[in-house]
Amino acid sequence: MSNVILEQVSRNFGEFVAVDGVNLRVNEGEFVTLLGPSGCGKTTTLRMVAGLDQNTGGRISIDNEVVSDAARGIFVPSERRRLGMVFQSYAIWPHMTVFDNVAYPLRVRRRPKAEIKDQVLRALRLVEMEGFAERPAPALSGGQQQRVAIARALVFEPKVLLLDEPLSNLDAKLRLQMGDEFRSIQKRLGMTSLYVTHDQSEAMALSDRVVVMDRGSIQQVGSPEDIYRYPANRIVAAFFGTPNLLEATVESCTRIDERRFRLEVVGQGWRGPCEAASGARSGQTVTVMVRPEDVRITPACSEGDADKLTWSGRIAHTIFRGPIRSIVVQTDDSRLNIDAPPFGNYTIGENVTVMVQQRAAWAVV
C-alpha cells in the first residue's frame, strides 16, 4: 500500500489548460474521489497518475517515488507503476472465461502457473465470484462483470487502485450495491484508491475525502460531510443537491470558534443569522446557502426567533416524491425549495412562514 502525491500538476492541450496546478495528497489506505462536472479535468488527472497521459507541468509521486516530473523529464511508463485500474472503458474480455480474464495481468507478467491459480482464486473470493471461474464472461450480469473487472485490477496486489466511473454502466440499484461492496473490499484490503465520478451521491457514500474540481482546478478538498455542510464557495455549494442560494448583505459579524463566524444578514424581505468560514465586514454581499432538508414551514406569522433565518411567502407548488414532498415557496425576492414530510397538509396559495436554524444556513463570499 502506498500514497499518491500530486504537486502543481498541469496538463495543457495546446493553449487549453485541462488541469491547472493541482496539489493533492492521497494517503496510504485512503479512498479519495475526484468529483466535478463533465470536462472539469477529472479523467485527465487520473490518466496522468496512471501514466496513460503525461503532465505538462508539475510532479507526480507514487509510494514516495517520482513517476513523472515535467521539469526533469522523468516519466515512468504505466506498466511499471504497479497500479490497478478499473476504467469504464476497460471492459472484461468476452472471449475468455472469468478465470482467464482475472489471470491475464499475471500471465502478462509471466508468473508461474501455480501462483496464477492461487492468486486468481483469491481475487475472485474477495469479490465473491469464486463459483464463477469457468463461466464465459458474457454469461454474467453487469454487476458480476464489474466484480470481475475489480478482481482483475486487484489480482497482482497493486500499490494503488485507480477507478474512472467504474459503476456508470450499471442500473441505479446495482450501482448502489456495487459501490457499497467495493467500499468494503477497499477498506478490508486497505487499498489506496483514487476514484473519478461526476455522481455526487456516489462520491459522498464511498469516499474518505472528496476533491471537488471545476475547470481544471481544485475548488475544495474535505470529508463528504464537511463539503456538503461547509462548501468553500458558490461552485461547490451549487454542485451538491439543489440548495437555495440567496444573495444577502452582512450587517454584523462575530466569531463563534476557530472554524466558524456568525453573520447577521439581511436580504429582500428576510433577515437573520447564518454561519461562515471567514469573517465579513458590514455591508459586504454574500451568498447564503440553505439546503431544502433544513427548511421548516410553519403557519403564517409564526414568531421568528433570534436564532433563525425567517421568510414570509406563499406555497407556489408541491411535488410528491415518495419519501419527501418538494415544496416551492415564493417569497418577495426568490423561490425557496423545501423538502417536507410527504403527507403533510399543504395548500397551494397558502401564506406560510419559513425558517432555518442559524447553523443550517451557510454563507459563502
Ligand SMILES: Nc1ncnc2c1ncn2[C@@H]1O[C@H](COP(=O)(O)OP(=O)(O)OP(=O)(O)O)[C@@H](O)[C@H]1O
Ligand atoms: N486529448 C485531448 N486533446 C484536447 N483536449 C482534451 C484532450 N483530452 C481531454 N481534453 C479536454 O480537457 C478537458 C478535461 O477533460 P476530462 O476528460 O479530464 O474531463 P472530465 O472531468 O473527466 O469529464 P467527463 O466527466 O465528461 O469525463 C475537457 O475540456 C476535454 O475536452
